[in-house]
Amino acid sequence: MSEIVVVYELDKSVATHSSPDTPSGEERHIRKVHAAPATPGAPTPTGPRTLCGRDIFAMETARKPSERPGAPWYPVEYASVVCPDCDAVIET
Template structure:
């Protein structure tokens, strides 16, 4: 399986403050995780690749602290973000396993 990096698509809009979930403050305009994606590492390195598995550009995304390799038997994403997982990225990773 390809080594993956979990990345967050953030909602930086001021209206996102009221939508923060547990574990996210959202106070003072802090970005809120809109969607969780997975991206392969860049060829020949451990750096984030340019696109997620669903094809979105990773440039404006933030790498998540969750590392799937540190949680054997768990899904590739952090459980607290299960409701925000990109279904296209999830499908690609499911096919690879």
């Protein structure tokens, strides 16, 4: 498989009460972690769609996937919200 970029599908911003010093703020919640094909030499790091076919317009680009052998392509702290369709494409 060619290079991929990890992108986050976010929930809408949610107002939270995180501390007494900050009575309200915005916290973003990651709904799904997707993979998108990298586009070398292009002005944007990814193409217009994820590997599962979702539009990435409103998604946030994350870090590059791990290059260590045996490491997952997604950040391990988000394993529970990995898109199963993107994961299946990468596994093939």
